[in-house]
Every structure is written in structure tokens, then in C-alpha cells.
Amino acid sequence: MTSADRSASGPHETRQVRGASLGVIAPEVARQWHPSRNGDLTADSVAAGSSRKVWWLGPCGHEWQAVVHTRRNGCGCPYCGNRKVGYGNDLVTQFPEVARDWHPTRNTGLQPEQTAPKSNRKVWWLGLCGHEWQAVVANRTARRSGCPYCANQKVGYGNDLATRHPELAAQWHPTRNADLMPHQIPYGARINAWWRCASGHEWRAMVFKRSAGSSCDRCKLIGVSEVEVRAFAELRHVLGGHVKPLRRDARLPMPRWQHLRVDMILGDVAVEYDGSHWHKDKAARDRDKTDHLQRAGYKVIRVREHPLALIGPYDTRAPRAARPFQVAAAVLQKMIDEDFLPAATARDAAATYIAGGRLVARDEADRAVNALRVREHGSRSLAALFPQIAEQWHPHLNGELSPKQVTARSGKEVWWLCAAGHAWRARVDQRVGKGTGCGFCSGRYVTGSTSLAALRPDLAAQWHPTLNGALLPEHVTPHTRRAVWWLCPMGHAAEDAVSNRTKGMVCEHCPNSRRRRGPSGM
Incomplete structure (x- = not known):
């Protein structure tokens, strides 16, 4: 018998059981009593509430020591429960x-x-x-969590917005984001921030959506890149008297295709502008498109934004977030290098433009861009189909965007103003499809009179003073499912949803808790 085995029976063993024995109260637990490592002590000679530590042998074949009353309360094999290392559970x-x-x-x-x-x-x-x-x-x-930096949950190793997307960091609003700066947040953060574009428009958008390609709604064009439109205006200005045809957004009939859309046609040269975000995982599709254009007799120049790899014989590079002049100059330089401009006058015009280093068709480009701005949707607009919802369109916070410029099925998130004077943000399609109204009037959003502090001061008194950061009982409603930290009168700290506490759930560590605690919680 080992010393551990002797201690299981030891000098404290008594045949007079105080209270009902384990064998009577919990026979299913008693069946796991170790047959050889507890000396003469048996499950019938210890009380079910005993604090004695003894040996057990589970149906799993694992041996372990545990206090009797913890077993009676449901604590099982620590190896099967992965609370202790052994038997291959590491x-x-x-x-x-x-x-x-x-x-x-x-x-x-x-x-x-x-x-x-x-x-x-x-x-x-x-x-x-x-x-x-x-x-x-x-x-x-x-x-199954992994690297928090790769998952954009923590800032570090160059994953901040300023490093990954300096062009977006340049649009970070200088005053409306408190002290938060682009170098302090991951580029994929789910933070709703304020932005200001080069035209002076201000709006709110999630950081990860901006990194995914969203831009200023008031500057946004319909289905096309503004850089592409402005670069084509430059190319048409330079080559207009030398090359024909000159077309943007051309649709060419092709075998096996309904049509093939090409960004620009400059004579017998097809030009594709490949932005890094929209083409990062589409190299195979882009190669296929190039092959079709080449078989149709076109020479294909792809302007590939950094860090996209070149995939065709006439491809050329452009920096990330390239500007119109950089795109136009790259195309013209490639046409000169590959002798795609046989006329000397055309080559001279292209070389002069590149040497000039500036835009020459601003007015023409502005007209083309303005023609592609967001248009009114007429009978399909929110204003036409749901006038009662359109009446709650906020008169100031949506800039120049109006209910006539969004469809009833739009996923755009905009500002609303109810008759009671509450302002809130919600998607257009959710207001139409789900019939959602003002979150303040319905109690979904917090006001001074609907907060946990106002309605349940008894629960607000158990709000943990330090573990919830800046979040206070005044900031949540009693029915929110948000999990926060609590500090009960006995001094136990626990995390739980506010709605659970409102329903009567109490501290799981306190006696007489209404919660049932499983083996892993013991």
C-alpha cells in the first residue's frame, strides 16, 4: 500500500458514518470507488458530504484523487474533462x-x-x-482562435490602417474621432469612424468596409472607378487626333461570352485598369480575359496596381491608389516602348504629355465624372414607394443624399429623425423589410429613462467598478444581451449578459444560486 493509499483510510477512518453514506446517496458515484487504493475504506463507510480525498477509478479506466463531496456534486474524471493532464489528453x-x-x-x-x-x-x-x-x-x-494580428484584433506588425492603407488614413477626419488615430487601429477593425474626402464630404463608415473598397457616397460613381474615367479623359485628349476608335467601358461581342467589357479601347489596343483591391484574387480570370482579347486581335495593356503581379506580356505597374496621371502616363509609355503608336505625331504627343507631368483634361474629366454620380431612382426610390418612411429621413445628417437617390432595397445605412426628435442610424432595407422604427421610442436604444441605472438600480449597484472600462449602467438597457462584468455583495466577480441578470439570474458562485453548475464549473 502506498503512502497515498494509506492516507485514504489512515487514522481518521471511522465505521460510524455521520449522515448517509456515499453508497446510499450516490450509488452511481460509489461504483467508481477505487477497489484497491483506499485501504479498508469503502464507499459505505464515508458520508456523501465528506471532505476526505480518496482514490477513484472511472469507467474510462482513469485513476485520480478527489474529495468525496465534490464527486457527489457532479465532478467527474479530470482527465476526460481536460482539467488535468494525463492519459493522452494533453x-x-x-x-x-x-x-x-x-x-x-x-x-x-x-x-x-x-x-x-x-x-x-x-x-x-x-x-x-x-x-x-x-x-x-x-x-x-x-x-479555434489564431493570431490576433492576422485577424485584425490587435495592432502590430504593420497591420494598422496608416501602414496598410495610407490613402484611407489621409481621409481620417481630423477632429471627429476623439483621440483615435489611423496608426492605432487595425485596417480590418469593426470600428465606425468619421471620414472626410478630398471634396470635403464627411461621413461615417466602418474601418473594415473602407479597407474593402467602400468610399464617399457623394463622390461614388456607378459601377466604375473614378481614376479610370479621369485617366481615359487624359488619353483621349492626347491621342484624339491620332488613334481611332477611342472608347471607354466598351462592350465587345465574343464567342462563348454574352459580351466582354473592356475598360478602354485605344485603336487596336485594349487597356484594363486593375485596382489592387478588386483584382487581388482574380489573376486566373484576368488571364482568361486577356487571352480572349488577344485572339480577337487586340494588344492588351493591363495597368496593375501594387502589389498585383504582372500577368501579360504588355502589362505595366502602377502604385497603390494610383492617380489618373500615373495611369495615363503608364499606358502611353508602354505604347511607345512596344511601338503601338506607329505615327510619329502620336509618339511625340505621348512623350510631351509624359514629360509635362500634369493633367490636361480636368474639365472633360469632371463632366464625365459628374454624369456618373449617384442618380435619382424615380419610381423605384424610397420616396416613391414608402413615403411614410421617407418622411423620417434626417434633413441634415445625410449630406446631399435624399430618399429619391436610394432604392427601397438599398443596404445603405443612413440617418433618420422620428417625430419625437430622436436621431438614429439604420439600413434602408431593414426599415422597409422588417418595419423597424425608432430604437429610442421602442426601448432598443438607451436614454436616461430607459437605462439599466434608471430601471434596475439594484442591478446597477452590482456593476463591476473596473472591469467594464468606460461602459456604465447608464449606457445599456435592462434587456440587452451584451455580456458585462458584475461584482456581487459577496465579492465574486463574474461575466454575464445584462438580460440574464434582469430575468433573475444571480451570481453563480453564491450559495442557493438559481444557476446549475456543471462539472467544469466546480
Whole structure:
């Protein structure tokens, strides 16, 4: 008998059980009593509420020590529950793809073979991306979380907005984003920020949507890049007397295609402007389009924005967020280099333009751009189909955009103003399709009289004073599902949804809690 086995019976063993025995109260637990490692002590000779630590042998074949009353309360095998390491339940065996990221030097001797998948220990990780970060082991295994920098959850390693998209950082509103700056947020952040374009228009948009290509609604063109329109105006001005035909947004009939849309046709040269965002995963499709154009007799010049790779013999590069002059000059230089301008006068005109280094067709480009601005939708507009909703269109906060310029099915998020004077943002299609109204009047949004602090001061008194950051009981309604931190009168800190507390749920750590706690919560 080992010392551990002797301690299970030991001098404290008594045949007089105080209270009902474990064998009587919990026979299913008693069946897991270890047959050999508890000396003469049996499940019938200990009380079900005993604090004695004894040996157990589960149906799984695992052996472990545990206090009797914890077993009676539902605590099972710690190895099967991944609360203790052994019997092949370690991180390397169970989650090899997570263990692969274990940092080789920063965990002070701790190894993944010694760690349970549900461990709450915070350790260091080193991803295949080369980024280092700290995270709780259980979070990585339960949520399948990875590198927070690659996921745009933390700022670092050059993933900030200013580094990844300097052209967007230049539109960051200088005064309306408090102290937040572009270098402090990931380029994929789900933060609603204020922007100001070169034309002076101001609007709010999520950072990740701007990185995905959204732009100023009042400057936005219909189905085309403004850079492309302005670059074509420059090319037509330079080549107008030398090359024919000159067409933008040309649609060419092709075998196997209904038609093939081409950005620009300059005589027998087809020009495609490939913006880095819209063409980053479309190299195969772009090559296929080039092949079709070449078989139709066109020489194809693709202006490929950085960091897109060149894919055709006549492709040329342009910087990210290229300007109209840069695109036009790149096309003309390629036409000179490849002898696509046989007439000396055309070559001279192109060379003169490149040497000049400035735009020459601003007025023509402005007219073309203005013709493509957002138009009114007539009978399909929100104003025509749902006048009662259009009446709540905010008169000031949507700039020059009006209910006549959006369709009833638009996914655009705009400002509204109800009869009670509440202003809020909502998508047009959600207001039409779901019939949603003012969130303040319906109690979905917080006001001074509808907040948790106003309606449930008893719960507001248990709001954790430090773990919720700047969020206060005055900022949420009693029915929000948002999870926040609480501090009960017994001093227990716990995270729970506000709506759960409103429904009567209490601290799970307190006696007589209305919550049921499973084995992993013991």
C-alpha cells in the first residue's frame, strides 16, 4: 500500500458514518470507488458530504484523487474533462495544430505536453506568420482562435490602417474621432469612424468596409472607378487626333461570352485598369480575359496596381491608389516602348504629355465624372414607394443624399429623425423589410429613462467598478444581451449578459444560486 493509499483510510477512518453514506446517496458515484487504493475504506463507510480525498477509478479506466463531496456534486474524471493532464489528453495529442504555435522560448520551461486543452493559463504563442502573442490555452482550443494580428484584433506588425492603407488614413477626419488615430487601429477593425474626402464630404463608415473598397457616397460613381474615367479623359485628349476608335467601358461581342467589357479601347489596343483591391484574387480570370482579347486581335495593356503581379506580356505597374496621371502616363509609355503608336505625331504627343507631368483634361474629366454620380431612382426610390418612411429621413445628417437617390432595397445605412426628435442610424432595407422604427421610442436604444441605472438600480449597484472600462449602467438597457462584468455583495466577480441578470439570474458562485453548475464549473 502506498503512502497515498494509506492516507485514504489512515487514522481518521471511522465505521460510524455521520449522515448517509456515499453508497446510499450516490450509488452511481460509489461504483467508481477505487477497489484497491483506499485501504479498508469503502464507499459505505464515508458520508456523501465528506471532505476526505480518496482514490477513484472511472469507467474510462482513469485513476485520480478527489474529495468525496465534490464527486457527489457532479465532478467527474479530470482527465476526460481536460482539467488535468494525463492519459493522452494533453495539448499536443488533442490539438496538434494549436500546439504547433507554442512559443519555443517564452514559456519558462512549460511544454504543450504538460498542458491541458482547457487550461486557463495564459501562455506565449509564435504563429507561422512570425507574430508573437499571449492567449489563454482554453480560448485557443475552444474558439479555434489564431493570431490576433492576422485577424485584425490587435495592432502590430504593420497591420494598422496608416501602414496598410495610407490613402484611407489621409481621409481620417481630423477632429471627429476623439483621440483615435489611423496608426492605432487595425485596417480590418469593426470600428465606425468619421471620414472626410478630398471634396470635403464627411461621413461615417466602418474601418473594415473602407479597407474593402467602400468610399464617399457623394463622390461614388456607378459601377466604375473614378481614376479610370479621369485617366481615359487624359488619353483621349492626347491621342484624339491620332488613334481611332477611342472608347471607354466598351462592350465587345465574343464567342462563348454574352459580351466582354473592356475598360478602354485605344485603336487596336485594349487597356484594363486593375485596382489592387478588386483584382487581388482574380489573376486566373484576368488571364482568361486577356487571352480572349488577344485572339480577337487586340494588344492588351493591363495597368496593375501594387502589389498585383504582372500577368501579360504588355502589362505595366502602377502604385497603390494610383492617380489618373500615373495611369495615363503608364499606358502611353508602354505604347511607345512596344511601338503601338506607329505615327510619329502620336509618339511625340505621348512623350510631351509624359514629360509635362500634369493633367490636361480636368474639365472633360469632371463632366464625365459628374454624369456618373449617384442618380435619382424615380419610381423605384424610397420616396416613391414608402413615403411614410421617407418622411423620417434626417434633413441634415445625410449630406446631399435624399430618399429619391436610394432604392427601397438599398443596404445603405443612413440617418433618420422620428417625430419625437430622436436621431438614429439604420439600413434602408431593414426599415422597409422588417418595419423597424425608432430604437429610442421602442426601448432598443438607451436614454436616461430607459437605462439599466434608471430601471434596475439594484442591478446597477452590482456593476463591476473596473472591469467594464468606460461602459456604465447608464449606457445599456435592462434587456440587452451584451455580456458585462458584475461584482456581487459577496465579492465574486463574474461575466454575464445584462438580460440574464434582469430575468433573475444571480451570481453563480453564491450559495442557493438559481444557476446549475456543471462539472467544469466546480
